[in-house]
Amino acid sequence: MARARQIIEKNPNGMGAYTLSTGMPFVRKAVADFIQHRDGIPADMNRIILTDGASKGVQAALTMLTNKPNDGYMIPIPQYPLYSATIELYGAKQVDYLLDEGNGWQLGESELNVSFEAARVKGINPVALVVINPGNPTGAVLSHENIEMIVRFARKHKLSIIADEVYQENIYSKELKFHSFAKVMHEMGETDVTLFSFHSVSKGFLGECGHRGGYLEVRNMPDDVFAELVKLQSIALCANVDGQIVTYIMTAPPAEGEASYPLYKAERDGILNDLREKAEILGNGLNDIPGMETRIPRGAMYAFVKFDLPHPAGANPETMQPAQRLLYETQRDTEYCLRLLEETGICVVPGSGFGQAPGTLHFRTTFLPPKDDIKALVASMKKFHTAYTAKLKG
Amino acid sequence: MARARQIIEKNPNGMGAYTLSTGMPFVRKAVADFIQHRDGIPADMNRIILTDGASKGVQAALTMLTNKPNDGYMIPIPQYPLYSATIELYGAKQVDYLLDEGNGWQLGESELNVSFEAARVKGINPVALVVINPGNPTGAVLSHENIEMIVRFARKHKLSIIADEVYQENIYSKELKFHSFAKVMHEMGETDVTLFSFHSVSKGFLGECGHRGGYLEVRNMPDDVFAELVKLQSIALCANVDGQIVTYIMTAPPAEGEASYPLYKAERDGILNDLREKAEILGNGLNDIPGMETRIPRGAMYAFVKFDLPHPAGANPETMQPAQRLLYETQRDTEYCLRLLEETGICVVPGSGFGQAPGTLHFRTTFLPPKDDIKALVASMKKFHTAYTAKLKG
Numbered sequence: 001m002a003r004a005r006q007i008i009e010k011n012p013n014g015m016g017a018y019t020l021s022t023g024m025p026f027v028r029k030a031v032a033d034f035i036q037h038r039d040g041i042p043a044d045m046n047r048i049i050l051t052d053g054a055s056k057g058v059q060a061a062l063t064m065l066t067n068k069p070n071d072g073y074m075i076p077i078p079q080y081p082l083y084s085a086t087i088e089l090y091g092a093k094q095v096d097y098l099l100d101e102g103n104g105w106q107l108g109e110s111e112l113n114v115s116f117e118a119a120r121v122k123g124i125n126p127v128a129l130v131v132i133n134p135g136n137p138t139g140a141v142l143s144h145e146n147i148e149m150i151v152r153f154a155r156k157h158k159l160s161i162i163a164d165e166v167y168q169e170n171i172y173s174k175e176l177k178f179h180s181f182a183k184v185m186h187e188m189g190e191t192d193v194t195l196f197s198f199h200s201v202s203k204g205f206l207g208e209c210g211h212r213g214g215y216l217e218v219r220n221m222p223d224d225v226f227a228e229l230v231k232l233q234s235i236a237l238c239a240n241v242d243g244q245i246v247t248y249i250m251t252a253p254p255a256e257g258e259a260s261y262p263l264y265k266a267e268r269d270g271i272l273n274d275l276r277e278k279a280e281i282l283g284n285g286l287n288d289i290p291g292m293e294t295r296i297p298r299g300a301m302y303a304f305v306k307f308d309l310p311h312p313a314g315a316n317p318e319t320m321q322p323a324q325r326l327l328y329e330t331q332r333d334t335e336y337c338l339r340l341l342e343e344t345g346i347c348v349v350p351g352s353g354f355g356q357a358p359g360t361l362h363f364r365t366t367f368l369p370p371k372d373d374i375k376a377l378v379a380s381m382k383k384f385h386t387a388y389t390a391k392l393k394g
Numbered sequence: 395m396a397r398a399r400q401i402i403e404k405n406p407n408g409m410g411a412y413t414l415s416t417g418m419p420f421v422r423k424a425v426a427d428f429i430q431h432r433d434g435i436p437a438d439m440n441r442i443i444l445t446d447g448a449s450k451g452v453q454a455a456l457t458m459l460t461n462k463p464n465d466g467y468m469i470p471i472p473q474y475p476l477y478s479a480t481i482e483l484y485g486a487k488q489v490d491y492l493l494d495e496g497n498g499w500q501l502g503e504s505e506l507n508v509s510f511e512a513a514r515v516k517g518i519n520p521v522a523l524v525v526i527n528p529g530n531p532t533g534a535v536l537s538h539e540n541i542e543m544i545v546r547f548a549r550k551h552k553l554s555i556i557a558d559e560v561y562q563e564n565i566y567s568k569e570l571k572f573h574s575f576a577k578v579m580h581e582m583g584e585t586d587v588t589l590f591s592f593h594s595v596s597k598g599f600l601g602e603c604g605h606r607g608g609y610l611e612v613r614n615m616p617d618d619v620f621a622e623l624v625k626l627q628s629i630a631l632c633a634n635v636d637g638q639i640v641t642y643i644m645t646a647p648p649a650e651g652e653a654s655y656p657l658y659k660a661e662r663d664g665i666l667n668d669l670r671e672k673a674e675i676l677g678n679g680l681n682d683i684p685g686m687e688t689r690i691p692r693g694a695m696y697a698f699v700k701f702d703l704p705h706p707a708g709a710n711p712e713t714m715q716p717a718q719r720l721l722y723e724t725q726r727d728t729e730y731c732l733r734l735l736e737e738t739g740i741c742v743v744p745g746s747g748f749g750q751a752p753g754t755l756h757f758r759t760t761f762l763p764p765k766d767d768i769k770a771l772v773a774s775m776k777k778f779h780t781a782y783t784a785k786l787k788g
Contacts, residue, residue: 015636016602052446052606055630063483085629089457091485208410210635212446235479236449241604242409242636 002259007245015241021234023050023215024241027248031215034251039183047226049216050239050247053209054166054200057216059086061162061196064229065127066092072124074115074159076107078304078354078362080136095119095126098357101306104295105140107131112153128160129153134167134178134299137354137364139279141176141299147184151193160194166214167300169204172276176298182219195219201246203301205271213243213250275301278367278374285378286365289385301366304351307385309336309361310392317359325358333361339388344380396653401639409635415628417444417609418635421642425609428645433577441620443610444633444641447603448560448594451610453480455556455590458623459521460486466518468509468553470501472698472748472756474530489513489520492751495700498689499534501525506547522554523547528561528572528693531748531758533673535570535693541578545587554588560608561694563598566670570692576613589613595640597695599665607637607644669695672761672768679772680759683779695760698745701779703730703755704786711753719752727755733782738774 010026013019022028028045035043051057065071072093075083087094097115099105112129119126131150133142142150154161163181171178181195197217202209218226254264283296286305294305309332311317317325333350341347351362367374404420407413416422422439429437445451459465466487469477481488491509493499506523513520525544527536536544548555557575565572575589591611596603612620648658677690680699688699703726705711711719727744735741745756761768 014604016600016604018596018603052634053630059630082629089626089629202412206410209412209631210408210410212631212634232483235476235483236447236453237603237606240446240606240634240637243634 003249003254007248011241011245015245017241019050019238019241019244021238022046022048022230023239023244024248027244027251028215030248030252031217035180035182035217039180039186041183041186043182043217047218047221049218049230049233050244051198051214051216051233052212052239052243053202054164054198054214054216055082056212056239057196057198057214058082058162058164060216060229060232061128061160062086062090062092063232065160066090067127068125069093070123070125072119072126073128073130073162074112074119074126075130076132076135078137078351078356078364079130080132080164081353083130084355093119093124095124096355099135099138099140101357101360104298105135105138105304106142106146107150109149109153112150116157126157126159128162130162130164131181132164132167133181134170136164136167136300137302137304137349139295139297139300139302139304141171141173141178144179144184147179147181148188151181151185151188151190154193155190160196163195163197165197166200166203168199169272170275170301171299172272172279173298178299182217185219191220194221201243201250204250205268205275206246206250208246208250211243211246212240213245213247215247215251274371275367278369278371279303281371281374282365282367282378285375286381289378289382291385291389297367301368302364303367304354304362304364305348306360306362307336309389312392313394322358326352329356329358329361333363336361336388337363340381340384344384346377346380346384397643397648401642405635405639409639411635413444413632413635413638415632416440416442416624417633417638418642421638421645422609424642424646425611429574429576429611433574433580435577435580437576437611441612441615443612443624443627444638445592445608445610445627446606446633446637447596448558448592448608448610449476450606450633451590451592451608452476452556452558454610454623454626455522455554456480456484456486457626459554460484461521462519463487464517464519466513466520467522467524467556468506468513468520469524470526470529472531472745472750472758473524474526474558475747477524478749487513487518489518490749493529493532493534495751495754498692499529499532499698500536500540501544503543503547506544510551520551520553522556524556524558525575526558527575528564530558530561530694531696531698531743533689533691533694533696533698535565535567535572538573538578541573541575542582545575545579545582545584548587549584554590557589557591559591560594560597562593563666564669564695565693566666566673567692572693576611579613585614588615595637595644598644599662600640600644602640602644605637605640606634607639607641608633609641609645668765669761672763672765673697675765675768676759676761676772679769680775683772683776685779685783691761695762696758697761698748698756698758699742700754700756701730702783704783706786707788716752720746723750723752723755727757730755730782731757734775734778738778740771740774740778 028048031048032043032045072095074095077096100108168178200214254261279297291308294303297303330352337350348363348365356362422442425442426437426439466489468489471490494502562572594608648655673691685702688697691697724746731744742757742759750756
């Protein structure tokens with residue numbers, strides 16, 4: 001009740017009035033404090049823009065960075081399709097780099113170099129590097145060293161970094177920690193590489209996705225360039241005020257000593273512990289299925305599961321052209337997922353929707369359902385996979 | 395209270411869950427019923443998309459229609475800058491047509507023809523015609539005949555129509571009526587011209603702009619093309635749910651016989667009557683200032699006021715090149731508005747921000763402030779304008 005009164009006091013215009021295009025100052029102040037508290041680094045509320053969810057923030061960054069048709073974005077494979085779709089929409093070029101499945105889906109420096117050089121050979125001018133940490137669909141959490149390497153790489157090639165950090169609260173391993181790009185760059189004394197980082201009320205333990213709340217923080221950008229970004233935002237006036245308030249609540253949660261803190265803490269820890277347990281149940285269960293393999297997800301809300309299927313007689317993907325092979329593999333994982341849906345009611349997303357290394361098949365699934373449902377789901381998938389594989393072998 | 399319960403029942407997922415990318419079905423059903431009731435024509439809820447305010451809907455339509463860099467949009471001059479900004483952003487071409495100030499800011503057929511032909515000569519391919527009715531910044535309400543002419547023109551030249559109808563409730567004259575493009579096209583039996591029409595919770599008597607609610611209705615579009623529009627919407631998931639609910643409340647207001655109807659009717663009529671009176675106070679007051687001229691606004695929330703300024707000695711705009719003249723006039727109205735702001739605290743927007751016929755100067759102002767403020771404002775402007783003009787004369 002005290003919080004509700006405080007919000008009404010700080011926002012006397014109510015929920016029905018436009019705000020500044022960057023969002024309400026008291027919310028941006030809360031976001032800056034949140035970053036400062038999370039990372040122990042300074043944060044400037046005047047470099048924060050409140051957005052209708054992270055998606056709109058990402059689209060604003062890509063709008064700003066896309067200048068010529070040969071401008072390219074280095075994006076992870078597998079990736080969240082917001083990136084490929086927006087790049088295509090804005091008439092820019094997609095430059096894939098493969099995440100290293102064998103190394104917990106971290107980024108590999110040599111792979112980044114290969115990807116960058118291959119793009120240059122094709123006449124593409126990479127302008128930014130997209131990193132999703134924790135990963136969607138991989139569930140991976142990047143190490144401090146990995147992020148340092150990425151920053152050095154961006155610096156060397158004059159790339160901006162687009163850091164999709166919407167799953168920052170979703171980490172389920174005591175040994176792992178979320179390292180923000182802002183923090184690592186600050187520690188490295190990096191002041192040239194432009195950073196766009198994103199957060200959202202849709203993930204974490206809130207999961208308030210319907211409110212479309214989120215923010216975008218920019219670092220290392222000249223004032224006049226930032227002013228242009230604000231101008232872009234002003235075309236559609238401002239982010240919805242309800243979402244701004246939910247962003248405020250996320251970034252300024254009940255503090256120790258406040259009346260609602262114990263309940264807040266219990267709910268937060270309960271949700272995150274439950275997700276951790278469910279990630280293990282799902283990961284272990286799927287790994288028990290012959291022909292399926294996945295890491296126990298350490299972050300985000302997903303498992304990206306590798307699975308094998310026998311090839312039909314006469315099909316040899318090794319001898320196919322790349323485009324033909326991609327089509328062949330896309331048909332195989334899509335058909336698999338559709339049959340799974342039809343026969344068991346379980347909906348997973350084909351790996352080809354996110355991109356995957358040639359010669360591999362995956363699907364993305366989630367550990368959001370209740371525990372018992374996950375157990376039943378794993379049993380059901382085992383039965384389906386065994387029968388489907390047997391049928392393909394003929 | 396009954397309505398709140400009904401919303402909870404119809405949306406059991408609450409405000410925090412994603413909806414379909416097109417928006418919640420019960421809200422789209424309410425929008426279709428609203429159109430049907432308003433116009434007496436059939437409306438299909440599956441051709442309605444709920445958007446984060448009308449701005450995002452307009453941007454979706456322009457995204458969809460822009461294919462090649464020489465694709466052009468015919469937009470009114472003066473216009474609301476959402477259009478010029480979005481066209482520039484999407485790399486398309488702006489094709490101006492002048493509204494006829496002498497004829498109450500209606501559209502003129504010969505002006506449309508001249509504008510279209512001039513664009514074709516420059517290699518531009520007009521794909522759509524933007525119409526804002528009631529007008530922003532003009533405050534004009536288009537006649538039935540004028541809309542018929544526009545539809546015939548669009549049909550002849552295979553243009554889509556982008557009908558910005560967000561001020562449809564804001565009409566302040568008993569003799570005038572809002573005619574939607576959907577209704578006029580239905581009456582004409584028009585089934586080829588694609589229509590995008592927009593409405594918003596930000597205007598009317600609601601003015602709930604902070605919620606970013608609105609909708610887009612599409613007519614005369616093949617199913618597979620509409621499916622692509624929905625796919626575009628899905629990139630950023632869905633419109634915020636709070637805004638969807640406000641759109642529901644706008645399109646399904648209390649009905650006669652319901653407990654809250656008398657209060658609703660009193661508030662609605664009170665706000666609209668008050669706006670009508672204030673439009674008259676503002677319009678009459680400004681017309682009393684020598685060198686200022688405006689029509690009493692009949693719609694929307696604005697007056698677009700023509701004003702004269704003496705030219706400094708030696709300046710003759712008639713002998714200037716078009717670009718030089720535009721710069722000269724832009725400097726004059728901008729300087730005027732800045733001085734007005736600094737000396738009186740009154741903020742109006744220079745006509746050059748909306749576009750205006752060469753050789754004319756305007757500013758946009760609004761009749762939203764309380765009556766007494768408008769009276770004081772008019773007095774203050776009279777004093778300022780007299781002094782400013784005298785000073786220019788030297």
